Amino acid sequence: MSDENVRIGVFVCHCGTNIGGFVDVPAVAKYAASLPDVAFASDSLYTCAENGLASIRDAIKDHGLNRVVVASCTPRTHAPLFQAVCEEAGLNKYLFTFVNIREQCSWVHMKEKEKATEKAKDLIRMGVARVRLLQAQEESRIAVEPKALVIGGGISGMTTALSLADHGFPVILVEKDGELGGFVRNLNNLYLDGKDAVETINPVIGRVRANRNITAFLNSRVVKVDGFIGNYDITLSVDGREKKDKVGVIVVATGAMEYVPYSLYGYEQFEHVVSLTEFEILCKNKALPKIHSIAFIQCVGSRGQDKSYCSRICCNVAIKNALNCAENYKNMLGREETGAEVKAPVEMKAWEEISERRRRRRGRRGEEEGGEAPQAAPTEALEITIFNRDVMAYGVDHELNYNKAREEHVRFVRYTPENLPKVNMEGDKLVVDYWHDTLKMQRKMNVDMVVLSTPLISQPDAKDLSKLLKVPLGQDGFFLEAHVKLRPVDFATDGVYVCGTAKAPADITECVDQALAAASRAAIPLARGYVQAEALTAKVNPDICTGCGTCEAVCPYGAIRKTEKGVAEVIVAACKGCGCCGATCPEGAIDQSHYTDVQLLAEAKAALEGVVH
Amino acid sequence: MSDFEPRIVGFLCNWCSYAGADLAGVSRFQYPTNIRSIRVMCSTRVSPHLLLEVFKAGADGVMVGGCHIGDCHYITGNYYTEKRIMLTKELLRLAGIEPDRLRLEWISASEGERCANVVADFVKKVRELGPSPIPRDSRLALRLDAATEAAKVFRLRLLSGKEIKLTGEGNAYGEKVDPERFGNILRNAAQEEFQRNLILELTKCSALSVKEMAKETGEATDATLERVVALRSKNLLALSVVEGMTPKYKAIIVGGV
Numbered sequence: 111m112s113d114e115n116v117r118i119g120v121f122v123c124h125c126g127t128n129i130g131g132f133v134d135v136p137a138v139a140k141y142a143a144s145l146p147d148v149a150f151a152s153d154s155l156y157t158c159a160e161n162g163l164a165s166i167r168d169a170i171k172d173h174g175l176n177r178v179v180v181a182s183c184t185p186r187t188h189a190p191l192f193q194a195v196c197e198e199a200g201l202n203k204y205l206f207t208f209v210n211i212r213e214q215c216s217w218v219h220m221k222e223k224e225k226a227t228e229k230a231k232d233l234i235r236m237g238v239a240r241v242r243l244l245q246a247q248e249e250s251r252i253a254v255e256p257k258a259l260v261i262g263g264g265i266s267g268m269t270t271a272l273s274l275a276d277h278g279f280p281v282i283l284v285e286k287d288g289e290l291g292g293f294v295r296n297l298n299n300l301y302l303d304g305k306d307a308v309e310t311i312n313p314v315i316g317r318v319r320a321n322r323n324i325t326a327f328l329n330s331r332v333v334k335v336d337g338f339i340g341n342y343d344i345t346l347s348v349d350g351r352e353k354k355d356k357v358g359v360i361v362v363a364t365g366a367m368e369y370v371p372y373s374l375y376g377y378e379q380f381e382h383v384v385s386l387t388e389f390e391i392l393c394k395n396k397a398l399p400k401i402h403s404i405a406f407i408q409c410v411g412s413r414g415q416d417k418s419y420c421s422r423i424c425c426n427v428a429i430k431n432a433l434n435c436a437e438n439y440k441n442m443l444g445r446e447e448t449g450a451e452v453k454a455p456v457e458m459k460a461w462e463e464i465s466e467r468r469r470r471r472r473g474r475r476g477e478e479e480g481g482e483a484p485q486a487a488p489t490e491a492l493e494i495t496i497f498n499r500d501v502m503a504y505g506v507d508h509e510l511n512y513n514k515a516r517e518e519h520v521r522f523v524r525y526t527p528e529n530l531p532k533v534n535m536e537g538d539k540l541v542v543d544y545w546h547d548t549l550k551m552q553r554k555m556n557v558d559m560v561v562l563s564t565p566l567i568s569q570p571d572a573k574d575l576s577k578l579l580k581v582p583l584g585q586d587g588f589f590l591e592a593h594v595k596l597r598p599v600d601f602a603t604d605g606v607y608v609c610g611t612a613k614a615p616a617d618i619t620e621c622v623d624q625a626l627a628a629a630s631r632a633a634i635p636l637a638r639g640y641v642q643a644e645a646l647t648a649k650v651n652p653d654i655c656t657g658c659g660t661c662e663a664v665c666p667y668g669a670i671r672k673t674e675k676g677v678a679e680v681i682v683a684a685c686k687g688c689g690c691c692g693a694t695c696p697e698g699a700i701d702q703s704h705y706t707d708v709q710l711l712a713e714a715k716a717a718l719e720g721v722v723h
Numbered sequence: 724m725s726d727f728e729p730r731i732v733g734f735l736c737n738w739c740s741y742a743g744a745d746l747a748g749v750s751r752f753q754y755p756t757n758i759r760s761i762r763v764m765c766s767t768r769v770s771p772h773l774l775l776e777v778f779k780a781g782a783d784g785v786m787v788g789g790c791h792i793g794d795c796h797y798i799t800g801n802y803y804t805e806k807r808i809m810l811t812k813e814l815l816r817l818a819g820i821e822p823d824r825l826r827l828e829w830i831s832a833s834e835g836e837r838c839a840n841v842v843a844d845f846v847k848k849v850r851e852l853g854p855s856p857i858p859r860d861s862r863l864a865l866r867l868d869a870a871t872e873a874a875k876v877f878r879l880r881l882l883s884g885k886e887i888k889l890t891g892e893g894n895a896y897g898e899k900v901d902p903e904r905f906g907n908i909l910r911n912a913a914q915e916e917f918q919r920n921l922i923l924e925l926t927k928c929s930a931l932s933v934k935e936m937a938k939e940t941g942e943a944t945d946a947t948l949e950r951v952v953a954l955r956s957k958n959l960l961a962l963s964v965v966e967g968m969t970p971k972y973k974a975i976i977v978g979g980v
Contacts, residue, residue: 213746225756236761663888664884666799689765689767689768690765690797695884710769711773717782
């Protein structure tokens with residue numbers, strides 16, 4: 111503590127009768143006046159009323175106060191008000207202490223006036239002990255680089271980029287594939303409006319390309335990120351070449367991928383057993399073989415099987431596909447099946463695309479490719495069955511679609527996780543062998559095609575990115591937001607945001623919702639132009655620090671880094687002032703401004719003053 | 724003893740338990756007046772040596788309140804709080820003070836009634852335990868000093884700080900340490916550092932022989948000798964005098980942390 115002459119003012123509030131009715135406020139104020147370094151103490155009916163505030167302002171000036179204690183309600187609601195008054199009177203707001211004698215005294219000890227009064231005195235003594243040791247703090251302002259990085263060029267990333275660009279901010283859009291569009295490019299048509307997926311996404315791609323504020327890099331990825339909100343130094347790899355830039359905010363929109371149902375339900379064993387995405391590709395390219403029955407099996411690999419969660423979209427996608435099959439099946443057939451004379455290149459392309467997808471995966475697993483475009487006997491009727499555990503057609507429109515599917519005689523057959531259906535080949539026929547839970551008997555169903563509804567899973571490189579950005583992944587490998595309800599697109603780390611299926615399985619509507627939300631969140635620091643940090647941050651004493659790195663590891667915000675000298679340094683803009691590093695530092699080299707060990711201990715000791723048993 | 728009124732210091736985190744205590748007030752849930760709370764931003768701020776210092780100052784009980792696990796405003800702060808409290812309780816036990824005088828409670832901002840009940844229950848418990856022996860028992864006070872100093876030792880703080888990473892994520896090679904094994908390592912380290920610091924506290928004022936030290940620490944003389952050797956090699960203890968054939972040692976006082 112400096113050798114300045116400490117002059118403390120204590121203002122005790124009656125809060126009408128809220129405090130005054132249960133605590134002897136004048137006696138408390140009198141006691142406060144007797145405490146060391148207290149130059150002025152008074153009580154008022156309502157300290158937060160204008161005359162109460164004026165009395166603080168006047169007392170600071172008239173009595174030359176350089177510390178202020180207000181004993182009234184709770185700092186959680188009223189601290190900013192009294193701090194502002196201190197500042198108006200020319201006193202740094204960090205030279206103020208709040209003592210709670212209402213919520214945590216008068217209101218909880220309403221039948222013990224004497225003891226409550228003693229407690230109020232103790233609490234004020236603690237506040238005085240604390241305020242004596244407080245030091246003025248400057249809140250630092252850090253300029254924000256008005257530029258954004260969006261990682262992922264799918265529907266979520268493009269939407270975020272467009273929204274930020276429309277705000278007038280330059281955006282760098284990084285896409286790891288050779289083209290924009292992401293997962294949606296695989297899809298046939300989209301549920302609810304039934305619109306073609308590619309037709310839906312192409313205008314968005316066009317707008318991204320045309321927007322002068324957006325620089326889109328294809329075949330690129332983020333390889334290095336340094337810094338903190340407002341000041342990220344990023345390094346990209348674009349077509350293998352390194353590219354450096356500086357941005358203020360980062361949005362993660364890396365999307366998800368399809369779970370591959372290896373060795374489930376005859377996948378890759380029998381032709382005509384395809385995954386959901388493969389089925390979409392077939393439909394999109396009008397390359398369905400002629401079939402007379404089709405079965406969708408839901409929850410393949412999800413909900414407690416390989417993956418614990420529900421993938422959210424597959425029920426509605428299956429219903430959409432069932433309706434497509436029921437209403438529009440003929441339009442999705444390969445031309446050979448419809449009697450067209452020449453083998454159309456599109457359907458070959460679709461099967462090749464699927465083969466290629468499988469080959470690429472298998473290449474990784476060291477196997478050889480086999481199988482070609484399958485043929486099936488043409489028939490007229492199409493029987494559709496959806497094997498499900500529960501149909502989750504949530505919301506208004508999905509329920510309507512579900513009802514419509516039932517009207518179209520789509521069969522919904524329920525199975526339980528204890529009795530999973532089996533897919534076998536009997537002769538040249540695919541057979542679904544299943545337990546009918548309503549009839550309570552084992553049944554068999556001949557089908558021509560089986561579609562496996564597999565969940566969306568996190569990207570395999572999500573972990574690398576999470577380490578680069580110092581943001582967490584949840585149990586299932588998806589990015590984890592700061593708060594599931596209240597901060598759904600923020601990370602706990604300021605300046606980094608998340609949207610779309612990078613966070614959890616979601617449909618396009620939800621992805622766009624989140625993308626727009628993330629853009630509006632990310633635009634806040636960009637538009638403001640600076641970030642202001644509360645001066646509760648940790649401080650490292652570099653003379654004591656040995657550079658062990660323990661603090662760096664426990665900081666949830668990546669707000670500590672090692673300097674070139676090998677000692678820890680707090681990144682003030684990123685530090686939230688929890689104090690974890692300080693309590694952890696093995697050398698005791700870190701303390702938290704405004705909540706130092708000395709200040710806390712002085713407060714505690716004041717509480718125990720005069721302990722004699 | 725019937726008129727004993729426990730003095731309890733509370734450390735409440737700003738976001739959950741302090742808010743929960745506020746809600747208890749707003750809802751007028753009554754509880755005993757014994758607790759004097761200090762607001763901290765996060766319960767993780769409260770380090771073991773700080774808690775032990777509060778016991779040294781004569782607290783009959785100390786309560787730390789944090790957000791429920793998983794709800795920490797600072798994401799992971801309360802996981803560390805939990806570890807710090809476990810270590811502090813271990814050090815209290817070593818010092819000979821009832822670990823139950825320290826209580827950790829998770830209280831959310833919506834748990835006003837729970838806050839009142841928790842405080843009432845803790846006051847009852849401390850009342851049963853009786854007044855803190857520290858102001859009257861100089862021997863225990865000295866042991867508590869030793870525990871407090873042990874809590875500041877690099878090794879113990881490092882182990883405590885790394886526990887979550889090493890048992891959860893694993894080390895730089897991805898090897899996880901079995902939590903039970905880690906607990907044993909930490910307890911052994913706490914025991915060792917406590918005993919070493921007890922020797923230092925004992926020899927601050929007067930030089931003692933190994934036998935005399937062993938009598939106070941309750942350890943065997945050969946174990947005590949090992950501690951003396953370690954402390955000498957760390958330059959914390961020095962030979963002071965040889966009386967007859969008996970060497971006597973004194974702590975080197977270098978000024979506290």
